[in-house]
Amino acid sequence: MMFSEYDVIVVGAGHAGCEAAHAASTMGSKVLLITMNMNTIAQMSCNPAMGGVAKGQIVREIDALGGLSGIISDKSMIQFRMLNRSKGPAMWSPRTQNDRMRFSEEWRLALERTPNLDFWQEMVKEILVEDGRTVGVRTNLGIEIRSKSVVLTNGTFLNGKIHIGEKSFGGGRAAENAATGITEQLISLGLEAGRMKTGTPPRIDGRSLDYSKMEEQPGDENPGKFSYSDTQPLQKQASCWITYTNDTVHDELKKGFEKSPMFQGRIKGLGPRYCPSIEDKINRFAERERHQIFVEPEGWNTVEIYVNGFSTSLPEDVQYRALTKIPGFEKAKMFRPGYAIEYDFFPPTQLNLSLETQLIQNLYFAGQINGTTGYEEAACQGLMAGINAHNKAHGKEPFVLKRSEAYIGVLIDDLVNKGTQEPYRMFTSRAEYRILLRQDNADIRLTELGHQLGLASDDRLKSVLDKKQDVQTLLQQLKKYKVDPADVNESLTGFNTSGISEKVNIAHLLKRPQLTMKEVKTFGQDVSDLLDQYTIEVQEQAEIIIKYENYIEREQQLAEKIGSLEDYKIKNDFDYDRVKALSLEAREKLKKIKPETLGQATRISGVSPSDISVLTIYLGK
Structure with a gap:
């Protein structure tokens, strides 16, 4: 038999589809990746680059969880730049210029080495739906392939239309056909669709x-x-x-x-x-x-x-x-x-935070189908959809990242709760906890979670645990090691900062904006030898923690305070019409989005603080 039943079918092999297929199969699902063209897997349809402001943080987070976008970017890069170095570390954003052909080749080779993953080249015309849940797909050839869950990552291909001057023609990308059938079917099932546009230069x-x-x-x-x-x-x-x-x-x-x-x-x-x-x-x-x-x-x-x-x-x-x-x-x-190019998308307010559609169980959307733009935004959605499609297929709970845990959490929370009327792009300004969500600490934030999921390897976990221990040890040493005024005042004056009148520990001096680890190394051979025991990454991490300790602590306290609202769970079938004190707008928005927690409800446009107070009292009863 050519096709058995799969745990997960991923439709589309762009950045979202590749991450989804890799995640689900690595976690143990039997996965089928269906693409219209095996030769364009993970093609960089627009610019040959990864990362940038806020986007670089997302790539780091994907990598920390066990995804492949960071590794593929490293293997195919031709240039690396850390953007915004002149600003604070919350703004530092890695970016690579990439070899377009090698990027696509490295992704395909990586997927072909992934166990449990099969491939099929053809257009998917229809989602198989029975009793309100997806059970597979039907292809252009009329082949029905069954699965426990389906992830749609159609990019710009859904009824794609290309425009050049007064000429227009169907297409999902230059010289590639558009995908038809799926939009019309999903609309007939009750989902709402819209149109977006993007473009590319000569x-x-x-x-x-x-x-x-x-x-x-x-x-x-x-x-x-x-x-x-x-x-x-x-x-x-x-x-x-x-x-x-x-x-x-x-x-x-x-x-x-x-x-x-x-x-x-x-x-x-x-x-x-x-x-x-x-x-x-x-x-x-x-x-x-x-x-x-x-x-x-x-x-x-x-x-x-x-x-x-x-x-x-x-x-x-x-x-x-x-x-x-x-x-x-x-x-x-x-x-x-x-x-x-114009293409169909589905407003993401129709999704749960797991990226599963509210209307059709076991059906997940990721990437431009949700109204986002950018490789990085698509890839992180694909990763999360692949994780959750696997979890659903195996009877496990959804995996959802909080806004205080990752830019990925911010992105998905924004999409589901606020929706988008234009292609959504991530910026550091969208994250209220950006001092916590830095590019340098993504592994410390997320690798243990990735390991628990079965995505990040044992070696990756050991590496991050060693790094955490080294950072703590170095911090303790810098707080204990005191330097004498006679030994450092001349250096301090040379670095345009005032001298000291008594012995001071190095951590205290590092709080000064004029001093970094590079300057501190000049305080003597003993200090230099101390720092050289640790990697540049560990030194950088320790320096950031010392310099921004008060800000980091303040954000963590705020995140914990607001995070307590996430403990208030709201049942999916909760009847908001019974809560008469809610405003009419709040009632409509809450019924449409169906927040899973009180915390999520606070982030829905149109739901006021007074509505939250009413809801809190009602849930408390």
């Missing part, structure tokens, strides 16, 4: 560019990496480049506005506010004389260039003429034009 032949007219953007001098495992940092790096548009570029683009599908109303879906097309930028920010363009290589062994900042759906001839007016692009050769 790709250019790097041999035709004049880099002497651009600013070089090299990687970090001492490159880091994403994964807490033993992946290797880069020994050599490729540079990116920066150039700018100008009034001439803008004038050329404006000539095509009358043929713009966005301005002429042919595109109905809302695009990402924080990653607008170039025509949207010059229309919305008419006062700006120029916009930044990042010139990003697609890999080590290709000449293809990604023109970050020039996303567009204008006619291809308009795109080309405008590009050649950008400094360094005068003789540019275009590989393919940019385009916009």
Whole structure:
């Protein structure tokens, strides 16, 4: 028999689908990953990069839990940068520039090495539903494949429509067909759907560019990496480049506005506010004389260039003429034009925090189907959906991360409780506990949870427990080790900070903004020898804890106080109409979202503090 019954079927092999399939199969489920094209597994459809502000924290969290995005990023990176180093550690965000072809290849090889995981190349036309629960899928060939749970990660493929100027045609990605059937079926079953839009810039032949007219953007001098495992940092790096548009570029683009599908109303879906097309930028920010363009290589062994900042759906001839007016692009050769794509999504307020749909049991959504944008946002949803699809198939409780535990928890909580009217992108500002949710401590926060799930290995757990112990030991030593004024005052003056009048422990001195571990090492050979016993990561962790101790403690107390509301469980069938003192809006929102706890109810738009007070009293009775 070609197909047996599976525990989990994952539909789609983008970033969300790959993480979902890997998680469920690693945890012990028999998994089938169905994709329309085995050659585009984990394809980087947009820019060849991972991480960035807040997104880098998410990749670290995926890695800490036992997912693969961090490892694959490390294996395929061509440049590493830690963004926002000039700001506090809550803002530090790792980012890699990646080799697009190697990224996809490494993901496929990793999945093929994953036990319990099968593959099938075909379009899924329908979800099999019996008695309000999914029991499998039906493919384009009419094949029925049974499973205990299904994860949909359809990306931009659900009724995808590509726009270039006045031309439009069906497609889920350039040169790939759209997926049809699923949206219509889910609507017929009672789910609500909407349309969103995203876009991509033209790709250019790097041999035709004049880099002497651009600013070089090299990687970090001492490159880091994403994964807490033993992946290797880069020994050599490729540079990116920066150039700018100008009034001439803008004038050329404006000539095509009358043929713009966005301005002429042919595109109905809302695009990402924080990653607008170039025509949207010059229309919305008419006062700006120029916009930044990042010139990003697609890999080590290709000449293809990604023109970050020039996303567009204008006619291809308009795109080309405008590009050649950008400094360094005068003789540019275009590989393919940019385009916009519209696709179906399902408002995520129809989900539980486990990412299971409220209407159909055992059916999970992850990625752009939930209204998000970005590889990292998709990957972390896929990881969580894969974990929970496995748990459901084996009669286990859902796994849900709190807002105080991870950016992943913030993202899913935002989606389920607030929904989104435009493609959702993660920012550090969305996290109220961002001092706790730093990129440097994701392993300390989450690896033990990943190990309990069966995702993070024994070696990973041992490594993080050793790190925690080393950090505590180093902190104790720094608090005990006192330095003499005669030995350090000259150094302190040299670092633009005042001297000391009596012996002071090193931890006290490290609270000063002028001093880091690097400066402290100059206090004498004994101090240097002490610090050299520990890894750079342990030293960094200890320094952050010392410098921000009061802030960290304050946030932890706040998280614990608010977290107590999560202990108030609300039954799924709770009748809010019985609570007459609730406002009408609160009643409607609570009935629609069906919060699992009182804490979740506090985060629903339209539910006021007075509504929460009423609900608390009622639940207390």
